[in-house]
Amino acid sequence: MSDVTVDIENFKLLDPAVQQCPHLYYEKMREECPVYATEVEDIPIVLVTKYEDVLEIIKDTDTFSSQTGGGAALPVNAELADKIRQLYKEEGGYNRVGTMLTIDPPEQTRYRKLVNKAFTARAVSSLEPVIREISAGLIDSFDTKGKVEFVKEFAVPLPVRTIAKALNVPEDRLADFKRWSDDNIAPIGTALSDDQRLVHERGIIEFQHYFAEQFEQRRQNPQEDILTNLLNARIDKDEDPDLPDEPLTMEEMLSIISQLVVAGNETSTKTLTEMMLLLAENPEQWRMLKEDPERAGKVVEETVRMTTPTQGFWRFAKNDVEISGTKIPAGTRLVVMFASANRDENIFPDGNTFDPDRSDLFSHLAFGKGAHYCLGASLARLELRVALEELVKKIDSFELSESNDFEYLPSFMLRGLKSLEIEINPA
Numbered sequence: 001m002s003d004v005t006v007d008i009e010n011f012k013l014l015d016p017a018v019q020q021c022p023h024l025y026y027e028k029m030r031e032e033c034p035v036y037a038t039e040v041e042d043i044p045i046v047l048v049t050k051y052e053d054v055l056e057i058i059k060d061t062d063t064f065s066s067q068t069g070g071g072a073a074l075p076v077n078a079e080l081a082d083k084i085r086q087l088y089k090e091e092g093g094y095n096r097v098g099t100m101l102t103i104d105p106p107e108q109t110r111y112r113k114l115v116n117k118a119f120t121a122r123a124v125s126s127l128e129p130v131i132r133e134i135s136a137g138l139i140d141s142f143d144t145k146g147k148v149e150f151v152k153e154f155a156v157p158l159p160v161r162t163i164a165k166a167l168n169v170p171e172d173r174l175a176d177f178k179r180w181s182d183d184n185i186a187p188i189g190t191a192l193s194d195d196q197r198l199v200h201e202r203g204i205i206e207f208q209h210y211f212a213e214q215f216e217q218r219r220q221n222p223q224e225d226i227l228t229n230l231l232n233a234r235i236d237k238d239e240d241p242d243l244p245d246e247p248l249t250m251e252e253m254l255s256i257i258s259q260l261v262v263a264g265n266e267t268s269t270k271t272l273t274e275m276m277l278l279l280a281e282n283p284e285q286w287r288m289l290k291e292d293p294e295r296a297g298k299v300v301e302e303t304v305r306m307t308t309p310t311q312g313f314w315r316f317a318k319n320d321v322e323i324s325g326t327k328i329p330a331g332t333r334l335v336v337m338f339a340s341a342n343r344d345e346n347i348f349p350d351g352n353t354f355d356p357d358r359s360d361l362f363s364h365l366a367f368g369k370g371a372h373y374c375l376g377a378s379l380a381r382l383e384l385r386v387a388l389e390e391l392v393k394k395i396d397s398f399e400l401s402e403s404n405d406f407e408y409l410p411s412f413m414l415r416g417l418k419s420l421e422i423e424i425n426p427a
């Protein structure tokens, strides 16, 4: 990491070389220009890198909007926007409405309340045995004599199968579900050609048709699952007299499902992978886990801080405002850099060091804060902890293979390793 030249004058957010090692850039920005103006795909943006500024922005939904128009994806040119509209018309796609992540209170509050009624603490904790079984099964199928490509053999299938289970997707549709999940995620934080984008939009329409049919089936035959809960979720008028109490429309439910898939899969994949890398780099932590598996929760929390796969997220300034002494005109597109905030030395002394015993373990912003606080945080924590417990139980020790090139995917929103090969010694 230390032999990388950090030239923030010529910084480009989507440059693969930057994404390979962004923390040195963020560190320099925090020191020299914590509010950093740049552009992505010719669109001017401002990166906010200090913990306190990030926190202030995400808590102030009156001044800073999450309403980006195009959802979480990178903005598209007018010609491509037309082609996408045309495709949806021809293929009978559903209008993609903003729900939760990309809208503001009070509309966002209504969605959160309704989704919370479906995605309950009970629904999440009931997934623990499922996650344990999937994790154990995946580890059992590792080739114990040889090498394991951890991303492909564990970190990708675990979250996909978990969310598929939560959404009651049958085994024989798992491969489709994985493909649709990739289609939903592809345009987020990564530059795509127009043709690539259209291929993914086609996949999203397929995904919409599948789940629309599932919702219709549950309207006729309700089941005990999140889809049925979403169909039946209503605002409690005694509790929230000001929120509209109509049921969710099909477009809204499909958008919610898409958001759960997008927000829940890749984030967990990236964090699981980084957890193994961090444990390989800190073998004493693995040994401590072997002796005391109850440390898993702490290790997970510190992994989430260090990894912060959702490195940054969009906000719009609704008014003229000043951040760390820099004037930000109304309409400016900002990116709150959670990944930078989580290594801010003012909050996390020795922030580049993996230390599950740090006193400020839970201060990180990897799951955001306030109105948009990650709806899946408890599922993510459960998934990571259970996975780690099973890995520690079934693997005595492991090393990183020499063949690793540690290449990161060039996305600033969902940063993670393309692959991670490990050599394991079973317990």
Ligand code: HEM
Pocket (backbone or CB within 6 Å): 058, 066, 100, 101, 102, 108, 112, 163, 259, 260, 261, 263, 264, 265, 267, 268, 271, 304, 308, 309, 310, 313, 314, 338, 365, 366, 367, 368, 369, 371, 372, 373, 374, 375, 376, 377, 379, 380
């Ligand atoms: C390690 C894994 C995860 C990380 C690091 C993560 C990170 C985040 C962050 C930073 C936000 C806030 C974005 C903002 O403020 O604009 C967020 C929101 C969200 N996350 Fe997660 N997430 C993870 C896992 C999950 C899972 C497993 C699910 C669901 C299955 C999920 C669903 C959501 C949803 C629906 C929102 C939007 C909430 C809202 O805007 O009201 N996330 N997540």
